[in-house]
Amino acid sequence: MDDLLRVEGVRAAYGERAVLHGADLRVRRGEFVGLIGPNGCGKTTLFRVVTGVKRPLAGRVTLKDRPLGEIPWRERACIMACLAQDIVLDLPFTVREVAQMGRTARLGLLAGETTADRQAAEQALALADVAGLADRPITQISGGERRRAFLAMCLAQQPELLLLDEPTSHLDLGHQLAALDLIRSLNEREGLTVLAVLHDLNLASEYCDRLYLMQEGRIVAEGAPESVVTSDAIRRTYSASVLTQPNPISGRPHVIIGRRKPGD
């Protein structure tokens, strides 16, 4: 019952090319779950199936015990918010206007924004740490700030579940940590459930309660970072020579890379 999101036996394809061969995944209320795997393993496709924009060929996606396909778009957006990897917006909307777009699903058919809508947007701006940029055009801020502006849009939806596709891509180390610290604190303090597609294994191990490891369209490992981010599993799925060691600060598994020696 406490599953906010359930994915069962999902298959999906682009044209003839099958990408997902029966993926299973569940996210319980309050969790911070990470989805990891090498390039082309189907992470983003699974993300798109879960957010509803890609129709699966088979299998079931259940959001709050209801089949996703039966929930209208507006209602879905009140339950889950999705931050896609690259949102292209080249019109100079202000950061505040972008945050207000997150209220789309909460507005009446013809009614304007209420005080509650405006407050939710302001709160989201503050939570995403872009309140100071609220009046700046989104075309004139940095990549990291843009990402946070779109996060504010997601938070303005006041969702129960936040889905993120590589929230740290194109960010430098400091901004990667800042972004995940922010999401982690939303998870801990606001009770926001999070499912994030993550590229960086160390960040995934550090921030997530539970991980799913994907390979070639299938989930090949699932569990706490300690049981998923192991030397063997990472070597096998990424075909890279690595070691894992407990991170001296947190004790979570940390991937140490090793160069392949000539002749190996």
Added chain:
Amino acid sequence: MRVRPFALYPLLIGVVLLAFLAALFLGAARVPIAEMPESGIIRLRVARILLGLVAGAGLSVAGVLFQALLRNPLADPYVLGVSSGAGLGAVTAILAGLGVWGAWTLPAAAFLGAAASMALVYGLARTPGGGAPTHTLLLAGVVVSAVLGSLLMFLVSLSTAEEVHNVLWWLLGNLQIFDVPLLVLVAVVVVAGILLAALRARDLNVMTLGEEPAAHVGLNVERAKFFFFVLASLITGAVVSACGLIGFVGLIVPHAMRLIVGPDHRRLLPASALAGAAFMVLADAFGRSVIAPRDIPVGVITAFLGGPFFLYLLKRRRTTHG
């Protein structure tokens, strides 16, 4: 250069009123103010100005809608081929010498052509899943436009000099109107279309994010696209059926207003409607008076003024955005 909304609307409404007055006094015939209420020329002039207001507002709003719908800044009301459809309808009526509905024959034929071409474009772009992807819509529009355009040229090549002149006059676009009920009908369609679009202006904002992010924040994207597609097509079809093809208004007015009021469609739609109305009426007044008693079709003026202005905007954009 953003203008506050509370100052903007009175300003734009003032400009529209000034344009109306200026256009009332300009023209081939000079009419003393005392004789104005009785003058037939003034009655025609008022009808012409009203059509100009409606056409300018309609084309500008249709331009805004197509630009948002197709996420393409170069989109204008004719981008999906509504112009070729309407043109083919109108030319068929002219060449066949149809006169079944009197003064309404040409507009009716043009509107039918516009509606049929838009239905064809949407039908071609539709996927089995039910949606119509943006790039497919654009491609279908280009193809339909080219094919109907060639049919139109074929018909023109078969016609006599006098018929060609009539066709050309229609294609250039003008605001002459002699039929008040037709004016009322076009005005009702255009005004209703603008109001409906303004009510859902927020959805247009969300659509500029792209289809998937728009769906993520709760917009039923395919339904919204269909809604705005039908709305923009109806507005354009109504204007074209009464005025022929008046170019550039639907392209430059939205861009100029975006520079002034920003990209938020809740301000952009009404601002474009008002500015487009004023621009069209002034352009027509200019065309009527500059080489009076000859009348330059308003479509010539809008393109002549609009083209260089658009280049200026493009240049400016390139310098401000690197």
